[in-house]
Amino acid sequence: MSRTFTPKVVTANALIEGDVIYLTDSDHWTRNLAEAEVLTDEAHAQIRLIEASARLAEVVGVYLADVTPTGQPTHFREEFRRKGPSNYPHGKQAEVL
Amino acid sequence: MYRYTDFDAEFVATRNAQFRAQVARRLDGSLTEDEFKPLRLMNGLYLQLHAYMLRVAIPYGTLNGAQMRALAMISERWDKGYGHFTTRQNIQFNWPSLADVPDMLDALAQVQMHAIQTSGNTIRNVTADHFAGAAADEIADPRPVAELIRQWSTDHPEFQFLPRKFKVAVTGAPNDRAVTKAHDIGLRMVERHGQPGFEVIVGGGLGRTPMIGKVIRDFLPQADLLPYLEAVVSVWNLLGRRDNKYKSRIKITVHEHGIDDIRARVEARFAELRPAFTGVDQQMLRAIETDFAPPPFRASSPAPFEAAYVDDPVFRAWADTNLAGHRAQDHAIVQISLKAHGATPGDATAEQMRVMADLAERYGHDELRISHEQNVVIPHVHKSDLPAIHAMLKAHGLGTANIGLISDIIACPGMDYCALATARSIPIAQEIATRFDDLKLEHDIGDLKIKISGCINACGHHHVGHIGILGLDRAGAESYQITLGGDHTETATVGTRAGPGFGADDIVPAIERLVQAYLDLRTDRSETFLQTYRRLGLAPFKTALYPDQVRADAA
Numbered sequence: 319m320s321r322t323f324t325p326k327v328v329t330a331n332a333l334i335e336g337d338v339i340y341l342t343d344s345d346h347w348t349r350n351l352a353e354a355e356v357l358t359d360e361a362h363a364q365i366r367l368i369e370a371s372a373r374l375a376e377v378v379g380v381y382l383a384d385v386t387p388t389g390q391p392t393h394f395r396e397e398f399r400r401k402g403p404s405n406y407p408h409g410k411q412a413e414v415l
Numbered sequence: 416m417y418r419y420t421d422f423d424a425e426f427v428a429t430r431n432a433q434f435r436a437q438v439a440r441r442l443d444g445s446l447t448e449d450e451f452k453p454l455r456l457m458n459g460l461y462l463q464l465h466a467y468m469l470r471v472a473i474p475y476g477t478l479n480g481a482q483m484r485a486l487a488m489i490s491e492r493w494d495k496g497y498g499h500f501t502t503r504q505n506i507q508f509n510w511p512s513l514a515d516v517p518d519m520l521d522a523l524a525q526v527q528m529h530a531i532q533t534s535g536n537t538i539r540n541v542t543a544d545h546f547a548g549a550a551a552d553e554i555a556d557p558r559p560v561a562e563l564i565r566q567w568s569t570d571h572p573e574f575q576f577l578p579r580k581f582k583v584a585v586t587g588a589p590n591d592r593a594v595t596k597a598h599d600i601g602l603r604m605v606e607r608h609g610q611p612g613f614e615v616i617v618g619g620g621l622g623r624t625p626m627i628g629k630v631i632r633d634f635l636p637q638a639d640l641l642p643y644l645e646a647v648v649s650v651w652n653l654l655g656r657r658d659n660k661y662k663s664r665i666k667i668t669v670h671e672h673g674i675d676d677i678r679a680r681v682e683a684r685f686a687e688l689r690p691a692f693t694g695v696d697q698q699m700l701r702a703i704e705t706d707f708a709p710p711p712f713r714a715s716s717p718a719p720f721e722a723a724y725v726d727d728p729v730f731r732a733w734a735d736t737n738l739a740g741h742r743a744q745d746h747a748i749v750q751i752s753l754k755a756h757g758a759t760p761g762d763a764t765a766e767q768m769r770v771m772a773d774l775a776e777r778y779g780h781d782e783l784r785i786s787h788e789q790n791v792v793i794p795h796v797h798k799s800d801l802p803a804i805h806a807m808l809k810a811h812g813l814g815t816a817n818i819g820l821i822s823d824i825i826a827c828p829g830m831d832y833c834a835l836a837t838a839r840s841i842p843i844a845q846e847i848a849t850r851f852d853d854l855k856l857e858h859d860i861g862d863l864k865i866k867i868s869g870c871i872n873a874c875g876h877h878h879v880g881h882i883g884i885l886g887l888d889r890a891g892a893e894s895y896q897i898t899l900g901g902d903h904t905e906t907a908t909v910g911t912r913a914g915p916g917f918g919a920d921d922i923v924p925a926i927e928r929l930v931q932a933y934l935d936l937r938t939d940r941s942e943t944f945l946q947t948y949r950r951l952g953l954a955p956f957k958t959a960l961y962p963d964q965v966r967a968d969a970a
Contacts, residue, residue, distance in 0.1 A: 334442065334513050336467040375444040378462055393891055395464075395830060398839075402465055403831035405759045405841045408495055408510065409465045 324384045324392070326363045327354040328370045329399070330377035338399045338410065339377065341370050347377065349414045351400045356389045357382070416479055416782065417562050417706045419527045426569075427524045430531060434458045435517035442514065457537070459530025460516055463834050469508045469516060470533040471523060475543035475561040475585070476504035476785040476792075478528075480772035483783055485526040487768035493519050498768065500753060500761040502825055502876055503582070504542045504785045505533055509832055531569060536577045538568035538648070544586045544593045545786035548709060549748050549794035551740035555604050555611060557587035559704040560640065563696065567641050574648055578655030579663035581648060582620075589905065594787060596628040596907035597621050597879060599665045600647060602640075611637045617647060617677070618669030621873035625909045626666040629674045631681065637700075639685075642692045646685035650677065710780035712743040713797050720798035723805075730805050732858070733816040738801070741794075747801060749779070749793040750786070751808060752815040752823060756852040760826040760844050761789030770811045774804055787876075788825055790818065820857045821865060821930065822848035825876055829869025829886060830893075836869035838886025838893040839919075843867055846923045851930075860930060862943045864903070879903035881945045882929065883910045884922065895922040897929070899956055900948045911953055913960055925960055932959035 328341035339347040340354035348354060357363035363382055371380045383399075384392040391397040402409020419427070434454070441451040455461075459470040471486070478486075486506055490498050493515045494508040501507055511519060523529055533540055541561045548556040564583055568574065574581070584598040595601025601616035613635045619628025635643055647665075654672065656662040662671075669677050723730045739748040751771060754760050763771070775783045775793055778800040784792035796804065808814040817823045824847060827833065829840030844867055851857045866880030870887075877883030883898035894916035901910030917925045930944075936955055937947045948956065 331462055336462055336511075336513060337465055374447055375442075378448050394893060395888075398830055399464055403841075404839060405831055405845070406495075 323358065323360045323363075325387050325389075326357045326382040327351065327385050327389065328357070328363075328366050328380060329354075329383045329396075330370065330380040333376055333378055336378075341366060345369075349410060351385075351389060351391070354385075354389060356385060356387070358387070416477060417474075417558075417703060423527070423566075424524070427527075427529050427531070430458070430529070431517065431520045431524055434520060438513060438517055453535065456535040457532070458520065459533035460513075461534060461834075463509070463832050464830070464836075465832065466510045467513055467516070468832065469511050469519060469530060470501070471506050471508070471528060471530045472533045472540040473504050473506060473528070473785050474565050475541055475547065475558045476545050476787075477543075477547070477558060478783050478785070479781045480776040480783070482526045482528055483768050483772040483775070485522060485528070487765035487772070489519055489522055490768070491765045492522075497762050497764045499759070499828065500763065500785050500789050500791070502787045502789065502827070502874060503540060504545070504787060505540060506785070507828075509828075534580075536579050536581075538564075538571065538574055538577075538581045538583065541565050541568070542582070542584045542593055542598075542787060544588055544591075545784040545792050546592060546739060546748055546794060547587060547784075548707060549741055549746075550588050550590075550592075551742045552590050553588040553742065554606060555587045556707050557585040557593075557602070557604055559700055559707050560602070560604070560637075561585045562703050562706075563641070563700050564644065566699070567644070567696070573645075574652065577648070577652055578657050579660060581651075581665065583644075591903075591905040591907075592786075594876070594879065594903045594907070595619070596905075597625075597876070597903065598628065600644065601628050605634065607634045613637070613640060615643065615647075618666040618674070619907075620664055620666040621876060621878045622664070623661055623871045623873075624667065624670075625873070625878040626670065627907050627909060628666075629669060631674060631678050638694070638697050639689065641696050642688040643681070643685050645688050646681045649684055649688075650680045654680075709743075710782075710795055712746055712795070715745070715797065715799060717745040717798035720801050723802040727802075729809070729814075729816075730802060733805055733814060734801065736816040736820065736858075737818045741796075743795070745798050747796050747798055749796050749801070749804060750818045751791040751793065751813050752817050753790050753813075754817055754823050754848065755812055755815045756817075756822055756848045757845050758812075758848075759841050760824050763791070767811055767813055770807060770813065774807060778804055788823065790823070817857060819862050819864070821851050821860050821863045822857055823864075824848060825864075825866040825880070827868050827870075827875035829867075829875075833869060835872060836886070837871070837888040838869050838895065840867040840869040840875055840884075840886055843884060843886070843895065843919070843922055847926055850923055850927065854927075856930070856934075859940070860934065860944070861940065862945075863930070865926070866901070866903075876903060877901070878909045879907060880910065881948070882926065884926075887916060889916060893919045895919070897922075897925065897960065899929075899953060900945065902945060913953065913957055914964075915961075928959045928962070929956055932956055
């Protein structure tokens, strides 16, 4: 049996603002994880990663992050990236969520 | 204080113009991130978890009111209205936009500040004793030498692509407040036969492989300093490991080759380099020294201080905890705590920065310092002015009386900001401070240094904390490992790991058990946590930390 593929989202930091962004299924970048395209097929995820990585003038540090099938972070690092720091109400928690 | 020469001002302006053009080329797509990254790092610009971060040097931790005011302005205009002071006497802005950074750097240049060499594989911002020029125990002010090293190392053509970063710290006092033994090079100013010189310590460092520095030269005459430093860095530049970044720092080079082998190589290189230094550097040092001449200390009655000390218990508690001995009669060194219980260690709002600038200008000969313990210092204050200073600090959330106590915690930004972090640091510091404030125990506990790092790189100096806390990722959860018995002073020691880590919910109760054990074990109030630990060793503290394991062993 092949191993199960953990769903992914394509994520990066925006070039100018430096904040966390995610790729949507319409090829836009969103600041809200809820709007990200959840990739459930490994081959498709790799293609989306390559496509996103080519957008050098928009983003920095593109990678695939694990999410649950409903698009929630599986690791605390991604949870902080989604929300912002815990010591001040700054970042995404103030701007997006 | 040092004032930029025309050369300095021109140099910084030219660098800023270059970086502005580099940012423009990145934004228009001419530069890729791989090409741009080393350029931005050379100018202190990181990309962190949620945003860019600009790290600005505060050379040897010294700044004046106008500079502090400029930092406040920058934080409001281009950031979120606060700044974070770091363990390397820098300030970090956590939320700048890439497009604004060139303007921020120009604003810094207006007040003779920059972000050059606060990152990258170069010689970093030179740090010094934050009580320099004021401390009662000082042999000489280390800052002229630190400034000379800054000038020598800035854009030094041989040292722009080192195997890794390189950090220098200088102290002019026997009581080491600059953590010199945990630096790539630590310099301790000493005198021999009436001649000024240095004890040179090499190969210290924290991080993944903590090492206490070793003495490579017990007395180096002052005039030999730059050629000798150049020899050390030059030997390491050739020998240092570029194949493995975890083995690239000079501490590993010294460890692998042995201090005697390194010393022989350095002396040979020094013999080659020494003739090239014809004394111009010493002429420059003399000029720099005049910039650091002590301010005119006032001779007047300290009576207002004594009256407030008797009448006001809040003032008295603050004075007992936050003042340090000054070399001039009836003067004191004021330490301003950026560790209000529950606040983020090292953070100051723009308003607080302006208050500190005002106080320095009005009462402190226009001088401020940033300590590696993430506090601010007004180094030269006449005691009669202390009640007014305290009242102003108190009114702006800066009057916390906890310097050197359990809530005066060093904490790195951790995973709340840092892209390298494996766990958060700030909330742990906030919870410990809040908990011990609730218990009203911290003045009874006395001198106790807790230092927290959110990853193995040890920016929070956890190895040299009396209690060190290291945040790790264990199977997808934050886990905190405790080390005990570390010491950051002239008797520097790397702490010992106490045992398995604790989850985020268990770490504060664990610290509480540890401190309770100390209170039970100490001979009396005069025996500090570190002294008790040194007398008894790890065992009783381990029992306090892991009571279940002790019960299991007994069963």
